[in-house]
Amino acid sequence: MRHAPTDRPQPTPVLDAREPFIPLAFATLAAPLLWTLHFAFVYLLEGFLCEAPVGAAAAIPEAIVAATVIAGGLCAWNLFAGDAWLRRAGASRVESHLFLRAAQRVLAGLSLIAILWSGAGALMLGPCMFAY
Amino acid sequence: MERMLPNPEPRPADEEAQLLKIWATPTGWRWPTAVNNTVIGLLYIGAALAFFVLAGILALVMRTQLALPDSDLVTQDFYNQLFTTHGTTMMFLFAVPAMEALGVMLLPQMLAARDLPFPRLSAFAVWAYIVGGSVFFSTIFYDLAPSGGWFMNPPLTLTEFSPGDNADFWLLGIGFIEISAIAGAIEIIVGVLRTRPPGMTLGRMPIFAWAMLVFAGMIVVAFPAVILATMLLELERAFDWPFFSAALGGDALLWQHLFWFFGHPEVYIIFLPAAGLVSMIVPTIARTPLIGYPLIVVALVATGFFSFGLWVHHMFTTGIPALSLSFFSAASMAVAIPSGIQVFSWIATLAAGKRIGKLSVPGLFVFGMLAIFVMGGLTGVMVAMVPFDWQAHDSYFIVAHLHYVLIGGMVFPLFGTFYYWAPMVSRKLLSPTLGKWCFWLMFIGMHMTFLPMHVTGLAGMPRRIWTYSEATGWGPLNLLSTGGSYLIAAGVAVFLVDLLRNFRFGRGGPENPWGAGTLEWLPNDVYSTRSIPLIDSREPLWDRPELADEVRAGHHFLPNAPTGGRETLVTSPIDAVPQYVIQMPGPGWAHVLAAVFTAACFLLLTVKVVVPALVCAVLAIVSVLVWTWELDKGPDAGPVDVGGGYRLPVYLTGPDGHGWWAMVILMLVAGSLFVAWIFSYLYLWTVSPEVWPGALPEWSTAALSALLLASSVPAAMLARRSLAPRASRNALTPLWIALSVALLVGGLVVEGLGQWQHGADPTRNAHDAMVYMALVLDGELAFAVAIMGAYVIARHYAGKLDRVRCASLENTQLLLYYTAAQSLLGLLLVHGFPRLL
């Protein structure tokens, strides 16, 4: 450990202190990012196919269910085996590894719920139906 | 085991005097040049509080008008100006700036940094905000205030229905303040991630720092959407580019999508820092670490994400398909979970800690916040239920809901904060007696004002009406609300009296009066902490009571000023390992003048005095160049010993440098703006496919434009390559820089001419307006790159540019790469998409 409080910190060459910040940020935030992609996909799909002059609206619920299964599956993977994602991103090199994993796991759980909720509408409501 | 300190030996006697001299705040007429975060932060908070009071007075006038039915205390038009200015001021001039102000004020102290990494940038943001905000607010006194509502929905705000300058004051004034907010956000992100004390890993960061990180990240994503909306509306008002006019293929709903894509996250942008403050105060009250720290961090981050899935929440009644509504309903539910986590985490912390006796004033505000915010959150879940929202939307039920959320979620924590953190900068504590009066008046007044409004709304009273008839039966409820609003005002007045009587800026107040555990309660002076502590826990002052004395004696990092100027330690973003020392600028006039001239330029444009506005723009740019000229100081003063065996450089370029980080975040802002443009382009196509053209300009012009844009990238790379070794120069460097800028600008000119010759006319229809809008967005970036290029060339001839000292060139390069990439993507969409149809 580099900063054991009982130990005088050793001189570290600066460039070795470089952390894989961006890969680790992506690995930790993978689940909410998946939620973002899923949300954008289902919203744009419904929004554009209902309004745009291209037809194909009937396939919307199936596409939403498929997207939900894929995004939800990835989220679940991140929830249960996200540590491997972190390690691949270089987490073993940082002291915050365990903290990142703890945050990643809860984020994955929340995002999974949010993705399932977003997809649930497709099972109960038809495409391009207007209220009233 | 004996703990080893980074600088165990006694420090030289004159060291502290040197620090005091370097960090001294200018006095007298030079005071506006100050950049110290406590001075700037206090100015920022003071201004935000002033706008709160002013907008509150407007609210009182409105409540007085509504106290009785058929009242004619104010005219219809003035009332419309009142609620527009009240909402706009509270959101843009009070809530967001107040939170950024707390960030500027508290973050460096909590992170034991000497200052934020870009001190002049925060000072610029503050001055710009004060000048711009004051002028915007004063329009209410000259009957010039906008009257289109704080959301400024077109077509009402188009020239046809709002011919005066009033709407332009909103568009230019607020657009300008949004820029100030983004400047603050960049500062906060780099500050939180890069200027933490050694050992403060992400998992040990104070919750407020997490909250501010998420806050700033949300500003980066959300504000560009409203900036684009503002630009589109102003272009339509000034030059008839029909983005929102249905007759020419525009759509009024495009505004609502862009505005609420900003507007809903805005609520959380305001709430998160306040929740972070509560998470700091609760452990102090309970005398125990926060229970569920990682859960709270996750709650903040998750709120940051989910709050972007809520914008259609404000459009449930616009006739959107039911399935689309269901996604937003789902996200509205999802965003409620993190709030649940936070509330129960605070409860658990209170249960785990020592039993509290009598509540202090900050404690009262925290409990008051809980009561109000939980109620607001519950009505929030109600309006997330689409069918109920069809009734509640745009009625007084929403007025009640939003004030519960914002007053509970932001104003109460803010007042708690004033009482809690005042001792950090004041010689005297605020009065507990007056504090209690202030709390109870505000708390009772708050419920008396807003609780009845739930009923008023469901009884049919819509928002934004200046009068109602007696027959509606809303009179008594409104009278009750008006009475309550006077109680709130009395509470705020008591607070102001308390400030006048007891707040005295300066050091020497009680040190750590609440017995808190975080670093802002370390002994401090103008230079912040004497030395930057090595941290190994979340509440270092509780776990290591001797830390304060060690820090004061200079036994931790950077106890001196090795370069002889202002500096602070930069650490790595995850584990906070010391990386280098940044040399920061001190007081100066240039950034103040830049702010004043920028504000003047925007405001003169508003009243359409074009030539003086352009003069101000030039002066603003010159001021910025003068300001930045001193920033890229070079590596000569280093490397320096900061203690703990670290010998650190004082200059760094590349992906570890703080300038690189700031530029990348700026690119994210620009990227967010561009994504909003892509959305708008595609959205208008779905609404009005008939105006999308059958014929486009020839491929050849687009290909030529793309070739020029793409070749600007290698030219910029060669500019970097051509740099001469340290302290010498290569005559080719300026040529490469000029070439790369010329290629970039040339590419855009070719595309613009191609469109023009093809007959595209931005006033003809929404498609053509969108095509030219891409050029506007690319062009403004190219303009910035051109100025930066000229600046770098000047530095070359001044002998301030070489292979090592190249931060200015590096930033120019980065922005040029981004601009080229964005322009190419724009070309692809504009020329490719219609060919797919």
Next chain:
Amino acid sequence: MTRGSCKLSTALIASLCALLGGCEGAQSMFTPMALEAERIVFLFFVMLGGAAAIFIFVFVCLWLACRGPDGARRRLGSETLVFRLGLLFPIVLLSVLLLWGFRLLGLASGSGAEPGLVVRVEGEQWWWRVTYVRADGSLVESANELRLPIETEVLLELTTADVLHSFWIPAWAGKVDMIPGRTNQLRLRLSATGVVQGQCAEYCGGAHALMGLYGEAMEPADFDAWLAREAGDAIASSEADGRAAFLASGCGACHRVRGEDAPGRDGPDLTHIGSRYSVGAGVLQNGVDALEQWIARHPVLKPDNRMPPFDFLTNAEREAIARYLASLE
């Protein structure tokens, strides 16, 4: 009881009465007269009960955390509690609520039934143009009030002539916005007869506060009879002076009176204004006095409204015009 708390309870009772008074108004959501509106009221009371229960629960927890016995505090003061009460509990509760919301959304969406009546409502600054589409395709124009038959599937087509407006009669249904370039739909099936009120709910500038609307639900047979009468030309009025003054003053340039030389389309159709509930889109209760008031003082009664001032009229002319208009039933 101290004097202070006595005052407080008096105030509470007073506010409760006010609350009930407010709830029964003609523009209240709490007196639903259609199935959709009834469902929303039920949903509201269920959510209100749930919200109250949750609020009390949170504050009992908070009280236990601060003042409760040691055992309770120990159990509350752990991360497990945050996980269970702050995370799992909301997830379960919100899932149920969400699915219910989806179901209601589905029920409210496109029943698909062929509408028995189509009415077009167009919002204008600051009044409502109402056009009934009869079975034979002919149109009947009226303004500022909407009469509908009960137990009939009605389709409202909502548009705007200028800025955004929102159509809202709380007793009948939630609001639907009126947006330039779009036609929004609102399906209604009213269940009880009676007169109710509504108001524009989307801020539309200037006199937004004074853009009211009356709604009357009628027995289908009554409605048919009324619509047949409404479709006819203006009755031959005995108010000859008023008629002459009306036509001579140029009122017909903006207002249409079918059967007279008054073809204007900019303002509300006045063919049967005598039988309407209000003058000036809900500003005044209809009557000769109200009409005279309106002609004399409309820039004060409804600032910014688009009707030019008619200052040149003599009192006698104004009165005559008012009597003439009131006679147009």
